[in-house]
Amino acid sequence: MDILNTGLSRRRFLQASGTAGALGAVGLGGGALTTLHEAEAQAATAPSETKITKNICHQCPARCGIDVYTTDGRVHAIYGSADHPISNGKLCPKGPLGTYILYDPDRFKGPMKRTNPNKGRDEDPGFVPISWEEALDTVAERLNTLRDKGESHRFALCYGRGWGASCAGLQGTFGSLYGSPNVAIGHSSMCSDGSIISKKALDGIGSYNAYDYANANMLLMFGVGFLEAFRPYNNNMQVWGYMRGVKVPKTRITAVDIHINTTLAGSDRALMIKPGTDGALALAIAHVILTEGLWERPFVGDFTDGVNRFKTGERVDPSLFEEKWVKGLVDWWNTELKDRTPAWAAEVTSLYERDILATAREFGTTRPSIALFERGAHAHSNGVLNGMAIHALNALVGSFYAKGGLMYQMGPSYGPMPVDAKDFTDDYAANGPWKAQPRIDLKGDKDGYLLANNMLQELGPNSLAGKPYKLDTVMFYLTNPIWTAPNGQVWEEALKELFVVDTSPFPGESAMFADLILPDHTYLERLQDAPTYPFKGWPMTQLRVPAVKPLYDTQYYGDTLIEIGKRIKGPMGEYYKALDNTENVIRHLAKGFATDPGDNGVNDFESWKEKGVWYKKPYIYRFVDGEFRKWDGADYTIVMSEDEVKADLFKTDSGKFELRSGWLESNADWIAQKTGRDPRKLMFPHWEEPVHPGGGDLYMVTPKVAMHAEGRGANLPVAIANLQPVLGGRKTVYIEINPATARERGIADGTKVRLSSDLGSIEGYCKYYEGCRPDTIVFPMEHGHWAMGRWAKDRLPGHCGEITVNQSDRITGQCSYYTTKVSIAPA
Incomplete structure (x- = not known):
């Protein structure tokens, strides 16, 4: 039987398609007998009624406000609500898809x-x-x-x-x-539990951050996909236009990822990093910030005599540093950071040392600055450590609760x-x-x-x-x-x-x-x-x-x-x-x-x-001149006590941003037993080589793209046709492969290939793309359905999940989607 049509009675179909009334008007729907000419005359004179209803888009987590236009009971247009703070009258390309979803003929029609x-x-x-x-x-x-x-x-x-x-x-x-x-x-x-739990380890909150992008002077983005799928995508594009086109000075942007995507193409600096090594880059940036004295002293603290003792390879006496709103900085330096130089990170990440150094100096001097990350960085066996290292950069430059910095969301x-x-x-x-x-x-x-x-x-x-x-x-x-x-x-x-x-x-x-x-x-x-x-x-x-x-x-x-x-x-x-x-x-x-x-x-x-x-505006917390303050109705004048900061802003045992995580330290025995990590280091952001299962020789990364629509786009032809912005696609999405990598394996541009891991294999079509790292293959995750509807079924490439090993970060529980290694060969 055809399961897609099960439960759709003739009457229900007529109601849903809007034809029941018309058929009734000509005597076919059980109503009073009316001639066809009379029905046409009535239709010609009856005024159409358009109604605008407030709703929220469902294509991603952003929750953009939408105005839904309905005429004579049928939705025909969706626009961003002009009076909604996220959408501001605008929508991303996914926004209008609601009509396709509503009228999807493959929907279930009842229990x-x-x-x-x-x-x-x-x-x-x-x-x-x-x-x-x-x-x-x-x-x-x-x-x-x-x-x-x-x-x-x-x-x-x-x-x-x-x-x-x-x-x-x-x-x-x-x-x-x-x-x-x-x-x-x-x-x-x-x-993205890898993100929020990495943050919990340091600041005690355990949630996603909110960001004051419009007032930031630099963004350092690790695997974020800011112009592809990072929430709220619609507003991100709006604020990008402001940061990069209106704001003076223009916000500087460095983007870190494994291939050239829209975000990297639009950034000032694009760093194509080896998968799973984002934490090494962050540690090296922290090393430079400390050795060159670029940290934010009102937030971090300083040496008691003002003399910088952070020297590469040299330990520091903790008693000589007076901490302000952080805990464990010198311990972190002595245990991990003192040896994490840009030269070391260049070897680990395959980036140029000069680019690492330039990024660190720019991030450390371009206040206010924000370091943000998503599962490109934390979807690996070492994900919690990568996330902690990146999040710690925000503490070093004093971005927490600062204008142009990051904060946490208040509830309604x-x-x-x-x-x-x-x-x-x-x-x-x-x-x-x-x-x-x-x-x-x-x-x-x-x-x-x-x-x-x-x-x-x-x-x-x-x-x-x-x-x-x-x-x-x-x-x-x-x-x-x-x-x-x-x-x-x-x-x-x-x-x-x-x-x-x-x-x-x-x-x-x-x-x-x-x-x-x-x-x-x-x-x-x-x-x-x-x-x-x-x-x-x-x-x-x-x-x-x-x-x-x-x-x-x-x-x-x-x-x-x-x-x-x-x-x-x-x-x-x-x-x-x-x-x-x-x-x-x-x-x-x-x-x-x-x-x-x-x-x-x-x-x-x-x-x-x-x-x-x-x-309700504004945000009520603000870090100003070394103090945390609350909004009094006109300005940030109410100085918060240490107990208030601990209760509301840094929910750690110390009430500070803990570079030596008390939460992880309290679970040190379990962590050491289950992960094999050194009990002396596991409470700090530190470097650990990621484990890459799968048995192949190439990293497989399956990033979200702008038309992903959280899985609902798979059965929408208009979404499918525009799914892959870099290489195009229309009938398929292509597996991105570096030309040199492909030629070594006898793979021609545009040909059918087979991706294999220890779990099995899938097939798809490849495209040469020099914007892809030679050690990495990339393709969007939307295709490969064997159900979901008539347009979704049997569309290459196959489903990446079938060859993705079920490996998770033991601390955060984050599923390591981006860490499986595969083989590729002509199909």
């Missing part, structure tokens, strides 16, 4: 159940339509049965992009009331939930046998990943191996792990054993292994809150308002979770009955705005719905 017990790529699920009542009752029955048997830990809920309190925010409470350590497990370890002034979950906790939830069970991914476990936030990439393999146990039921929200996890073939085997519930609106790979489909609305059909991802630090939250009624028999995921909760026996069911629905939740959140109105006048649910965004 369905599997009739074919066999699962596999070549197995037709045999989906048949069912009612929402049957679907929700089926899930609740399984969950109640597990709870009755004391096996509630065998239920896992996995999610990808969480948006707000009305979706992902409901999941933790669901897990605590139901009784499962596996509700919920996020995808952050397969995204939400009101409380309709009811308190604590009042609905029964004895099973408080003391049940599930409390003794570890998480299936072994996050937080001494035998697994003690310090990680999530380890979603381990869920499938661990359940399959029964380590620490086998799951029974798994539910997915905005994640497709067969596709997104490395070595997804293992997930295919794991899901064959489990009862799988998928909530995606689209027929992705994981959905093809599902036993139940409970399809979510697309984002133009949802009412959904979404606090901003880190942006400029001041608090902001957006609201998705449905532009049209749901086209099909779908249901917002948050309401699906509430409806399942209502069906769980005991107090938990009463809690979700009290919540009622997600609109009730959102209305209660909005009550917080009554006492803290937004700058745009938003003070309740109705005004939030009208404006689409609530925000």
Whole structure:
């Protein structure tokens, strides 16, 4: 059977396509008989009504405000909201894709159940339509049965992009009331946990940074892809135009990556680094900043007599340096930095020593400056160390909470939930046998990943191996792990054993292994809150308002979770009955705005719905002249005490930026045992050679590109045709290879090739590109689907995940997507 059309009745099709009314007008739809000429006359005279609805783009994490234009009930245009601080009336190339997603003919049309017990790529699920009542009752029955048997830990809920309190925010409470350590497990370890945990080790926060780009005079970017896919991409392009075209002096930019992309091409200095060696470059930059006396003394501190004793290869007496807002600088120097010269880094990174020295001097003298990084730097076995070394540069130049520097995002002034979950906790939830069970991914476990936030990439393999146990039921929200996890073939085997519930609106790979489909609305059909991802630090939250009624028999995921909760026996069911629905939740959140109105006048649910965004400027913290200060309503005049700084800004044991990480030091025994690192060095940013599995001789890197659309672009022809900006593509994306590397292997330009690792092989087409390192092959990650829809299926190159080894940084849990080595040969 054709699973893409399952559940689409003739009536539903007519409603969705807008033809039901027209057919009814001519007597074919069950209405009053009307002649064709009369219908045409009525259509000619009936005025069209255009409505503009506030919503939020869903193509990346940026949360750009959008104006959705609907005429006669059909969405026909999407523009950036002029009064939204991120979009400012603009959108990136992905922004208009919402109409394609809404009207994607391959969407699931309603809840369905599997009739074919066999699962596999070549197995037709045999989906048949069912009612929402049957679907929700089926899930609740399984969950109640597990709870009755004391096996509630065998239920896992996995999610990808969480948006707000009305979706992902409901999941933790669901897990605590139901009784499962596996509700919920996020995808952050397969995204950028390497970034936030590297930062946590030094500043105690553990989050993404917000940035004051407009006032920065230099950006040093490691693997960021600022003009390709770094959040918020739309605003990045806007601020780039200001920094590079309007601002005086123009912001200087050095970009570090493994190939020439749009960001490197637009930068003042492009450094094509050897994969996994970003930390060595950062250490050498720190070495230069210290030896040449370029550090920011009001933040870092100074020698008591003002004489710089940081000399290459020489130790320093810690008692001679008086630290201000950092801890352990001299210890770091003595243990690691004193020998990390530009000459040393040049050998490790394959960069020129002169470029390393010039970068260090420019970064150390061009205040304010920011060092930022993403998984190009931290998606390796040494990722936490690379990230720490880069983040430490911001401390050396005093960028934390400074004008033109970086900070952390403040949250919105939400009101409380309709009811308190604590009042609905029964004895099973408080003391049940599930409390003794570890998480299936072994996050937080001494035998697994003690310090990680999530380890979603381990869920499938661990359940399959029964380590620490086998799951029974798994539910997915905005994640497709067969596709997104490395070595997804293992997930295919794991899901064959489990009862799988998928909530995606689209027929992705994981959905093809599902036993139940409970399809979510697309984002133009949802009412959904979404606090901003880190942006400029001041608090902001957006609201998705449905532009049209749901086209099909779908249901917002948050309401699906509430409806399942209502069906769980005991107090938990009463809690979700009290919540009622997600609109009730959102209305209660909005009550917080009554006492803290937004700058745009938003003070309740109705005004939030009208404006689409609530925000409060300015950012209230600022580092000025060696002090941390708070906003008094007119200026930064309120000096913060050390205790206040510790509570709000540096949440470390010392209340300072710890170049000697107390958090890592407190876990030194475990880290040394599990990673083999020297106990004397593991608490410092230091150099460690990365481990590159796979068995090949070339690094394989699969960066995101501007049209990636977080996986939803795979079935959109307009996105596919423009996916690869450097080499073009249209029908495929090309594997970038250096011409010399290709010729050595007898590979002609544009020919079909095979990429192989220890896990298997995939095929695709290559293109010569001198902007690619000779030791590295590069291709975008969007193609290679065997499901997802008619335009996504069977499109070369094959899926990179099938040859990516499942290796993770033991400290951060970061999945090492960019570290597998492969072989390439003519196909």
